[in-house]
Amino acid sequence: MIHTGRHFLQIPGPTNVPDRVLRAMAQPVIDHRGPEFAKLATEVFEGLRPVFQTSGAVIVYPSSGTGAWEAAIVNTLSPGDRVLMFETGHFSQLWRQLAESIGLQVEYVPGNWRSGVSPTEVESRLAADKNHAFKAVMVVHNETATGVTSRLPEIRRAMNQARHPALLIVDAISSLASIDLRHDEWGIDVTICGSQKGLMIPPGLSFHAISERALAANKSAKFPRSYWDWQPMLQQNRTGFFPYTPPTNLLFALREALQMLQEEGLPNVFRRHRRHAEAARAAVRAWDLEIVCEEPLEYSATTTAVFTPQGHDADRLRKIILENFDMSLGAGLSKLAGKVFRIGHLGHFNDLMLAGTLSGIEMGLRLAGVPHKDGGVMAALDSLAPSGRVAEPAASLK
Ligand SMILES: Cc1ncc(COP(=O)(O)O)c(C=O)c1O
Numbered sequence: 001m002i003h004t005g006r007h008f009l010q011i012p013g014p015t016n017v018p019d020r021v022l023r024a025m026a027q028p029v030i031d032h033r034g035p036e037f038a039k040l041a042t043e044v045f046e047g048l049r050p051v052f053q054t055s056g057a058v059i060v061y062p063s064s065g066t067g068a069w070e071a072a073i074v075n076t077l078s079p080g081d082r083v084l085m086f087e088t089g090h091f092s093q094l095w096r097q098l099a100e101s102i103g104l105q106v107e108y109v110p111g112n113w114r115s116g117v118s119p120t121e122v123e124s125r126l127a128a129d130k131n132h133a134f135k136a137v138m139v140v141h142n143e144t145a146t147g148v149t150s151r152l153p154e155i156r157r158a159m160n161q162a163r164h165p166a167l168l169i170v171d172a173i174s175s176l177a178s179i180d181l182r183h184d185e186w187g188i189d190v191t192i193c194g195s196q197k198g199l200m201i202p203p204g205l206s207f208h209a210i211s212e213r214a215l216a217a218n219k220s221a222k223f224p225r226s227y228w229d230w231q232p233m234l235q236q237n238r239t240g241f242f243p244y245t246p247p248t249n250l251l252f253a254l255r256e257a258l259q260m261l262q263e264e265g266l267p268n269v270f271r272r273h274r275r276h277a278e279a280a281r282a283a284v285r286a287w288d289l290e291i292v293c294e295e296p297l298e299y300s301a302t303t304t305a306v307f308t309p310q311g312h313d314a315d316r317l318r319k320i321i322l323e324n325f326d327m328s329l330g331a332g333l334s335k336l337a338g339k340v341f342r343i344g345h346l347g348h349f350n351d352l353m354l355a356g357t358l359s360g361i362e363m364g365l366r367l368a369g370v371p372h373k374d375g376g377v378m379a380a381l382d383s384l385a386p387s388g389r390v391a392e393p394a395a396s397l398k
Pocket of ligand 1: 145
């Protein structure tokens with residue numbers, strides 16, 4: 001089938017890369033040991049700190065997010081250490097598997113894949129750990145598989161309440177630069193991110209923001225490490241360099257994307273994501289379909305996961321939408337495969353892209369014969385532009 005116009009990439013990452021960023025990448029590769037590179041890297045590190053809301057160190061790895069998961073562990077922990085993790089969905093499951101495969105003992109608190117980490121559970125598990133056997137609490141902030149955002153400030157409070165010294169290690173791969181995350185204020189020790197979601201650049205970079213406590217833990221952490229080791233990175237980064245060949249053109253992209261985030265202003269970025277998520281949920285409710293996240297306080301601002309009615313394969317719906325409307329939606333992952341489709345509404349995104357996305361879904365539901373009510377798109381438009389509302393300057397619509 002021939003498609004015209006632009007493909008709609010509405011998976012919850014990788015996300016659409018702005019033209020400005022694509023143009024910034026399309027440059028000759030420069031000497032990664034020369035002064036132009038040092039300036040680029042220094043600007044990137046300066047631009048990243050406000051996005052993580054930290055005044056501390058930020059590390060950039062040439063890797064996917066999974067690499068940064070492993071890097072966080074080997075830099076702060078030792079073989080056989082006990083850690084506390086929570087079953088929020090597919091990504092918490094993968095992180096647990098990685099942690100166990102490299103030698104951590106994981107206490108994995110079961111969950112139903114429809115809600116986030118329970119702060120009460122954090123407090124009670126830590127309070128019961130009188131000998132402080134747990135060395136880290138590891139949390140997926142935004143579970144991309146389910147569209148559920150765990151309440152980090154409450155989790156931090158629960159850890160404080162239990163007076164437990166465990167490190168707090170957070171996967172912010174599908175939340176950073178889209179959902180508020182305050183590395184310093186919320187006492188996070190390692191915040192992990194990837195390039196391909198809220199940061200609006202292609203896959204290939206991952207990140208750590210690191211607390212002073214994490215740096216202290218690094219000194220006694222016994223896991224073998226070389227490529228991931230913070231120390232040579234931090235040392236070289238001080239002068240704007242890397243201990244190995246960095247992905248120069250992804251850093252050109254990142255500098256431009258950070259500039260865009262700064263121009264919009266982080267509070268506006270967060271507000272925009274919340275507003276689009278709310279409109280997406282209005283559509284889902286009007287279709288009379290079920291949202292996977294069952295806790296309104298934990299609705300994700302970047303991803304809405306939706307159940308198809310029983311007996312109606314979500315992958316068939318996605319296939320019909322791809323073939324007919326050239327739009328990619330996120331698949332249901334592991335135990336949600338075939339039962340769920342996921343709408344990514346994050347990164348480089350606006351009202352009309354959301355309206356187009358929801359139109360593609362509504363037409364797809366019809367073509368696929370999935371039982372639903374009409375009017376989802378209209379409900380979203382009402383949410384974005386309530387009738388009777390007098391037009392305001394565009395900026396205030398955000
Ligand atoms: C929350 C979360 N954690 C981890 C990952 C894994 O990252 P990557 O695929 O970049 O290795 C993803 C990827 O989508 C994710 O959404």
